[in-house]
Amino acid sequence: MTRACAFAGIDAAVARRMRVVARLTWLLAVPFAPPRVSSFAVPLITALITLLPACIAAFPTLAAADEISTTSDEPAPSTIERDVHLFEIQKDGSIEEHDDTVLRADTASGVDDIAQRYVWFNKDIEQVQLLAAETIDPDGSAHPVGPEAIRDVQEPRSAGAPSFEDGVLRTVIFPGVERGSRVHLAFRKTRARPLQAGTFAYLVEPSREPVELQRLIFDLPADVPLYADARGYVALPPVTANGRTRYEFDYRHGPYARLEAGAVGYANWGDRLMVSTVPDFASFAARYRGPASNDATRDDAAIVHLARSLTEGLTDPRAKARVLYDWMRLNIRYVALFLGETAAIPHKAADILRNRYGDCKDHVALYGALLAAVGIQSEAVLLNLGPYYSLPAVPGYGTSAINHAIIWIPELSQFADTTAGGTEFGYLPAGVMDRPVLLVDQGVLARTPATQTRERSARVQIEIDDAGTAHYAYRVEDTGYTAEIERNTFRRATRQRAQQIAASRLLQTGLHGSAQLQTDDVAITSGPFATSMQGSVPHLLWRDGTTALPALTSLSGGMASQVDTWLAEPVRTQPWACIGGEFDETLEMTLPRFARITDLPADTTLDDPMLAFSSHYVFDPTTRTLQVRRHLRAAFGHQMCTADEFAALRDDLVRIERDLDAQVIVRATGK
Structure with missing residues (x-):
């Protein structure tokens, strides 16, 4: 299951990529933080992630090649026997999550699939308590995971940037896993302070192992409705009692057809569940716009001086925007954390300039401030970065939902993505082309260009x-x-x-x-x-x-x-x-x-x-x-x-x- 909001774990396809690096780093006894994107040896991965937007013209083929091929006469490497997630959500957005998962290795490669699991959490606002971690032999004998096989490691995409060191991976290594073994992992995760006050959203996308039973339960105050876009997930009638409403979705699936070479992301046509307490995209944009606009450093003297010195002698707005764009993409390091994994509030523009790094929303914040300093209006844009050409019908962050921010310059009728170090001004990386976007100031959906030269x-x-x-x-x-x-x-x-x-x-x-x-x-x-x-x-x-x-x-x-x-x-x-x-x-x-x-x-x-x-x-x-x-x-x-x-x-x-x-x-x- 792909867990795309910051409150959840790691999808199985990514886990397969992690294991290659994990084995090397554990052998070397070096602290390791496995990557969550293909991005796919940590400095190399970090460099690749930084360059990903520039190279993403090839992403559909790469994404397809990463999947395990499964046919009717070939057993899947592993199976999800039971996967139950209960979310108890409070009105202020605080959450207590209970996860209980049993996976079975059906082939030798399935051993690699399940023998190492990860729980992602934000150390600043979340706590994780492991309730059960054990290997179960084919004969039913259980072998608990010892404390020496549980390690917290830093999320590698922070790339050593102090402003992004809140992401942590709790890595669990299961002992004695062989063909026919099961691994059982149960944990409780609590978030006392929400990433976005008063809201909850969650995206589920199958990891393409057969699923015998997956159940997702969302328990909310009765006066907080939950909106859902479910494809393949069966919604049971909501049950209200004692001032709370419980929403439940069940999912089962046999072996999946293989993902064809060059195919776009599975969620474009396959199963997916998106739930959210935000009713529509206009409301979602307003919730992003409010905190993002409260930056008193936007007019900082250093920002104004830099913008005006870079554009000195230029009168054409496009020429000014191009110069500032080039300076941004060549001088502000991109920290490739997807939008929604941390608080969806940009850092202060002055801090971004001083630190010379930032994630996508930080790039938008600083580039917008530089443009404003030379009289050019701009607007933040939220969209998906990846092989997905549609958004769920309800708004939220996630792998196949909103996970990236770029900028819109109305007077130039131009989108710009300064995180794409290898993209010229006037063009977009292929990974953000031909897809719906949410214009934050206007609160409406638009679309990026379908083609370019x-x-x-x-x-x-x-x-x-x-x-x-x-x-x-x-x-x-x-x-x-x-x-x-x-x-x-x-x-x-x-x-x-x-x-x-x-x-x-x-x-x-x-x-x-x-x-x-x-x-x-x-x-x-x-x-x-x-x-x-x-x-x-x-x-x-x-x-x-x-x-x-x-x-x-x-x-x-x-x-x-x-x-x-x-x-x-x-x-x-x-x-x-x-x-x-x-x-x-x-x-x-x-x-x-x-x-x-x-x-x-x-x-x-x-x-x-x-x-x-x-x-x-x-x-x-x-x-x-x-x-x-x-x-x-x-x-x-x-x-x-x-x-x-x-x-x-x-x-x-x-x-x-x-x-x-x-x-x-x-x-x-x-x-």
Whole structure:
């Protein structure tokens, strides 16, 4: 079960990722705080989380690849036998939670799933008491967890930032877990002071293990109604007695179909439960807006001086907003804690500036203050950061609900996310595109743009010498939102790391050789960005017999990589991520005198409103030069495509894939 509010635990998919790091750190006897996001060795994870918004164009595939595949003839690794959660909520928002869970390992990999469990809590306002923690053998024998196997560790995403050190993970390591074993964990968690006064919200999203019984019970004062958006969860009739009302939801599910490669988040179409005491999004926005607006440091002299010095000489509001945006994303470190895990009140703008770090709501607070200092109005925006393209019908924080904040600049009609270090002003990271957003000042729902410019041109020049060695020169230029992502990759890379990236891109293309890389200026922060590579590939062409040469018009990352991602599944039954773009690619290959082309691929042309493709092959025997030109335009109009749309496009995609995999047949003449 995914527990998305700060008052709950950790989902099983994340737990699987934690265990890899946990084993290493326990062996090294180093204090460990396992990550809750894929983000997926702690400094590396922290760095990845910080860069996540810039790299999130690939998030749907990554999210899908993380899931365990389960089919009808393959048992699930583990099963939730019993999972009961009772929440006793008071009118002021204080809570006492009782959790009682039994998990069973059905396979060897299921042992890894259940042998280590986590309870997340906010040490400043919550207390956790373990009531039961034991391993139960297949024969029924019980083995309690000893105190040496229970450890509180710091939430790693705080990244050492003192303002965010309230998150703690209580880690429970169960002894003697084997196939057929059960683990039983029961605890009581109390929150004396609410994160948001007078409110309660909770999101449940299945962790995709079979569920024999899950029961969620919410006990509230009778005059505090609970609003629910339930899909797959069965609501029982509320029962009122002694001035309180009890709401109960039951859930059962057999083995889940696997999550298809490239599929968007399960909650877009699968089961989910969202409950909240806040009746509507306008009320939710008002509750966020009130505390967030009470910042007396918004007009702090240091903030005003910085904003005016950075924009000195500029008169255009867009130019001012761009300069301040660039300063924010390059100078204020992003602490990747999701909105709602801690109090939804930004830190003071002056403190954020002084500390040079903050989470998403802090970025909004400081950027808004800088904009205000130069006369530009802005508004906080609440939304979901992740592969989810809808919100529950009732408002609340959570993994597939509201968990992120960005900014809206009305006079520029522009959204901006300064946490995305690799996104140019005027664009958004893919993880916040094409989804509903809550405008905090207006209290209304809007939507981020569904598409944005993405163009890529590539040129490969290859000259093959008399030994069959290919000497190549490769240049690729990105335009649109991917340009700054690429530029930021090299901005943050050492020279050695940049050369490793070049070598990796050559190898991922299926070629073995040398690679040297040069880039455009990484100090600028906008506009197209180009990289160039040169090197050689020995024995690309053999002097005897016949060689099938790949008709490459790009190294890895071009249209071939894009089409391969879309075609990761032969048939789709689930919504999938379909981020479009326009690609132009060219190959010029000069053959040695001893070789002649015997077979050349045929040209291909496709023209569809969503998908257009063309390829053209020409060989000049006089100069022994082969030229291949390809063009691909994918215009889906949105980022989440349906299974029916995939079915309609599949034949065309297969034709394109066949062309991109085409080979030129070359025979050695012996001359």
